[in-house]
Amino acid sequence: MEFPIAWTIFKKEFIDTIRDRRTIIGMVILPLIMFPLIFMVMDRVMSSTDQKAREAMLQVAVFDQGNASGFRPYVGRQEAMELAEGLSREDIEDLIRNEELDGAYVFAPDFDAAVADRRSGRVTVYYKVTDTKIGRDRILEPLRQYGRDLLQARLDQLEVSEEFVTTVDIEERNVASQKERLAQMVGGFLPYMFILFCFTGAMYPAIDLGAGEKERGTLETLLASPAGRLEILLGKFGVVVLTGIFAACMSILGLYLGASQISLGEERMEDVMALLEPHSIALVLSLLLPLTVFFAGIMLSLSVFAKSFKEAQSTISPMIILVILPAAIGMAPGVELDSLTALAPILNVSLATKGIIAESINPLHLALTYVSLFVFAIISLVFSTFWFGREGVIFR
Amino acid sequence: MLKFGSCVNLSATEVAQGGSPLIDVQELSKTFKLSRRQQRELGKEKSAKTITALDRVSFQCQPGRVFTLLGPNGAGKTTALRIMATLMKPTAGTVKVNGHDVGKNPREVRHSMGSLTGSTGLYARLTPLEMLKYYADLYRLPPEKFRSRRDDLVARLDIGSFAEQRIGKLSTGQKQRVSIARTVIHDPDVVVFDEPTSGLDVISARNIVQLIKDCRQQGKTVIFSTHIMGEVSLLADDLAIIHKGRLLFNDTFKAFRKRMESRSLEDEFIRIVEEA
Numbered sequence: 001m002e003f004p005i006a007w008t009i010f011k012k013e014f015i016d017t018i019r020d021r022r023t024i025i026g027m028v029i030l031p032l033i034m035f036p037l038i039f040m041v042m043d044r045v046m047s048s049t050d051q052k053a054r055e056a057m058l059q060v061a062v063f064d065q066g067n068a069s070g071f072r073p074y075v076g077r078q079e080a081m082e083l084a085e086g087l088s089r090e091d092i093e094d095l096i097r098n099e100e101l102d103g104a105y106v107f108a109p110d111f112d113a114a115v116a117d118r119r120s121g122r123v124t125v126y127y128k129v130t131d132t133k134i135g136r137d138r139i140l141e142p143l144r145q146y147g148r149d150l151l152q153a154r155l156d157q158l159e160v161s162e163e164f165v166t167t168v169d170i171e172e173r174n175v176a177s178q179k180e181r182l183a184q185m186v187g188g189f190l191p192y193m194f195i196l197f198c199f200t201g202a203m204y205p206a207i208d209l210g211a212g213e214k215e216r217g218t219l220e221t222l223l224a225s226p227a228g229r230l231e232i233l234l235g236k237f238g239v240v241v242l243t244g245i246f247a248a249c250m251s252i253l254g255l256y257l258g259a260s261q262i263s264l265g266e267e268r269m270e271d272v273m274a275l276l277e278p279h280s281i282a283l284v285l286s287l288l289l290p291l292t293v294f295f296a297g298i299m300l301s302l303s304v305f306a307k308s309f310k311e312a313q314s315t316i317s318p319m320i321i322l323v324i325l326p327a328a329i330g331m332a333p334g335v336e337l338d339s340l341t342a343l344a345p346i347l348n349v350s351l352a353t354k355g356i357i358a359e360s361i362n363p364l365h366l367a368l369t370y371v372s373l374f375v376f377a378i379i380s381l382v383f384s385t386f387w388f389g390r391e392g393v394i395f396r
Numbered sequence: 397m398l399k400f401g402s403c404v405n406l407s408a409t410e411v412a413q414g415g416s417p418l419i420d421v422q423e424l425s426k427t428f429k430l431s432r433r434q435q436r437e438l439g440k441e442k443s444a445k446t447i448t449a450l451d452r453v454s455f456q457c458q459p460g461r462v463f464t465l466l467g468p469n470g471a472g473k474t475t476a477l478r479i480m481a482t483l484m485k486p487t488a489g490t491v492k493v494n495g496h497d498v499g500k501n502p503r504e505v506r507h508s509m510g511s512l513t514g515s516t517g518l519y520a521r522l523t524p525l526e527m528l529k530y531y532a533d534l535y536r537l538p539p540e541k542f543r544s545r546r547d548d549l550v551a552r553l554d555i556g557s558f559a560e561q562r563i564g565k566l567s568t569g570q571k572q573r574v575s576i577a578r579t580v581i582h583d584p585d586v587v588v589f590d591e592p593t594s595g596l597d598v599i600s601a602r603n604i605v606q607l608i609k610d611c612r613q614q615g616k617t618v619i620f621s622t623h624i625m626g627e628v629s630l631l632a633d634d635l636a637i638i639h640k641g642r643l644l645f646n647d648t649f650k651a652f653r654k655r656m657e658s659r660s661l662e663d664e665f666i667r668i669v670e671e672a
Binding site: 004005008009012015016019020216217218220221222223224225226227228391392394395 | 428429478481482483484485502503506507509511513515516517518519520521522526530531533534535536562578
């Protein structure tokens with residue numbers, strides 16, 4: 001093993017790789033723009049959907065059979081809400097389902113009597129809500145206001161204060177730290193993206209440096225040079241790992257840029273900055289490094305086995321599903337890093353990253369995660385070395 | 397007395413025109429395991445789990461001479477050259493290059509060898525100068541020697557005008573000249589050419605032929621595989637005919653011409669192969 005030769009190969013492969021537009025797209029551009037793009041689209045779509053739901057003219061119908069006549073003015077007081085008249089009670093469900101009507105209030109025949117008797121009057125509210133809660137809230141709002149006024153009248157009659165019916169004064173204090181709240185919000189999503197970029201960032205160079213070189217006819221010339229197979233593999237391995245880690249770093253930078261582009265507010269921005277603390281990033285990257293070595297070993301092995309670039313691409317690309325699946329499981333609520341999940345590669349990185357962001361990671365589980373990742377990385381490296389040394393693989 | 401159609405292996409002293417052989421191949425055999433798919437494709441029976449690419453092949457190559465390995469496609473030429481270049485391991489037999497055994501001292505063998513094949517590619521995103529530097533570094537050439545070799549090759553092969561352009565943007569002929577420079581950048585004692593002109597135009601092929609002649613003139617050992625008769629008559633000093641992994645003829649090219657029973661080289665080659 002001659003390290004200067006492995007270094008020579010690494011330098012050449014690195015120059016060759018960064019001169020390739022496709023690698024730059026996968027390694028720099030995509031990871032860098034993905035978070036800002038996701039944030040921008042989410043921000044635009046959500047604010048536009050909310051605005052639309054708030055401003056949309058709602059058509060509602062009231063079926064009160066003469067009782068609850070005091071309710072109708074409450075509907076009239078709402079912004080962008082009008083009463084639809086002349087509809088049949090039997091048709092309302094169909095009308096709402098077909099979006100010809102937005103809501104309907106059906107008062108029970110004994111509503112007035114029940115209220116007068118100081119009991120609860122029943123009102124059935126029909127609506128169709130599939131996306132935002134805003135539509136439902138707007139439809140319920142006149143009823144809430146009406147109910148509050150009826151209650152106030154009842155209390156006035158009894159000459160008691162509102163506190164009389166408010167038996168418990170609830171004061172909520174959430175002691176979860178900013179980081180914990182943020183970890184709950186994005187803790188599953190971030191490692192998912194980091195892992196994905198590690199994989200996709202390394203994928204193209206792995207294909208190019210293995211099957212690509214084979215197809216171009218340069219691999220045989222390289223193998224005929226004094227460079228040993230281990231030196232060649234290490235040189236290529238280094239570049240594949242570097243591009244994967246670089247893509248993950250770019251995605252972290254993209255996260256920061258994305259967060260600063262949208263109007264998060266000062267408090268949220270502080271949260272994001274807390275997430276990007278150097279020690280958190282260093283810990284996350286230290287998990288991603290052995291994971292990328294694991295990926296690189298598998299991808300390079302498949303790549304050198306393939307006869308052509310196309311064959312390698314069609315073999316390696318579907319592996320994204322195998323990467324996404326455990327990463328997505330890590331996003332599911334209730335899945336935690338424990339002694340068992342810490343041993344499963346990819347899933348352990350996803351869960352450990354969540355824990356790192358929340359600063360609630362168990363050191364033993366983190367240690368187990370490192371052990372598992374290093375073992376898998378070494379197995380992957382040893383296997384690819386053995387695989388690359390087989391003439392049946394190189395000269396298929 | 398040599399007879400066409402039989403496998404004849406001459407000793408070094410019988411063939412040698414110059415000094416001691418730089419390449420010594422003795423009883424070289426190579427078999428490949430067949431996958432089920434390959435068995436089906438080759439129409440082999442289930443019991444035939446292997447295929448013999450080389451069967452006890454022996455020959456020697458002398459410095460300052462062009463040893464030509466002639467054979468149809470699939471004859472075993474490339475396998476023999478790959479074993480010589482340490483890319484494959486022999487199943488049996490020995491190969492020594494410049495005194496080094498290919499199995500025991502592969503790095504030393506590779507240091508003394510340069511190889512060029514018809515399918516040799518170049519790194520499209522590097523420049524010719526970067527390509528030469530890369531291979532010089534792999535061969536651990538001292539900086540002064542590299543500079544002098546680079547300057548000499550760039551001048552002789554007229555690479556200067558495109559030396560700093562990306563290889564991907566060069567013409568086929570220009571790429572061929574870069575390939576040649578890459579092959580001999582470390583000034584190897586042995587140069588291996590495996591069907592180097594396949595797919596090349598006349599001008600590019602002529603560059604290769606000239607390179608082979610230059611190597612011979614410089615006293616290098618040249619081993620050259622081809623299935624093109626014209627190249628054989630133009631370049632061969634010594635000739636070996638290989639078919640289905642077996643050597644059918646091994647002598648000087650002069651001796652081959654003397655013993656020809658057919659009117660042309662091509663007819664003679666076909667006759668030998670068909671008789672085998």
